[in-house]
Amino acid sequence: MSKIxxxxxxxxxxxxxxxxxxxxxxxxNLKLEKELQISKQEFLNQQQIIVSWEEKYEALKIANTMLGSDENKRETKLKINTLIREIDHCIAQLSD
Structure with a gap:
């Protein structure tokens, strides 16, 4: 019995x-899940920062072109045309 x-x-x-x-x-596992959530949030924050800087860069390029820079003139003209079309569309919606 002692063996058992x-x-x-x-x-x-x-x-x-x-x-x-x-x-x-x-x-x-819980610790790693928390770290993953933190990393995901940091990634999203970095993505938002990147988008913000890209928008600022595009605005700066347009401003430089409007100030007489020959670089990116075509892009600026296209952007202005797009903005004009959007304004026309808004005016048309308001007229209805």
């Missing part, structure tokens, strides 16, 4: 160790 008790005791110890390891893995 030894086997059961050894099994209990191993199960206890597995449960401890499981708890450790769960804690690690």
């Amino acid at each position: 008790e030894e086997i059961v005791d050894a099994l209990e110890v191993k199960v206890g160790q597995v449960l401890q390891e499981l708890e450790t893995v769960k804690q690690t």
Whole structure:
């Protein structure tokens, strides 16, 4: 009977160790999930900053062109035409 008790005791110890390891893995998983969420949020913030800087860059290019710079004249004309079409569309909607 003592042999069975030894086997059961050894099994209990191993199960206890597995449960401890499981708890450790769960804690690690929670920590990693939190880090992932933080990283995702930081990524989104960086994307917004990039978009903002791109918009500022485009506005600066247009301003430079309007000040007499020969660079990007075509792009500026296209942008102005697009803005005029949008304004015309808004006026047409208001007229209806």
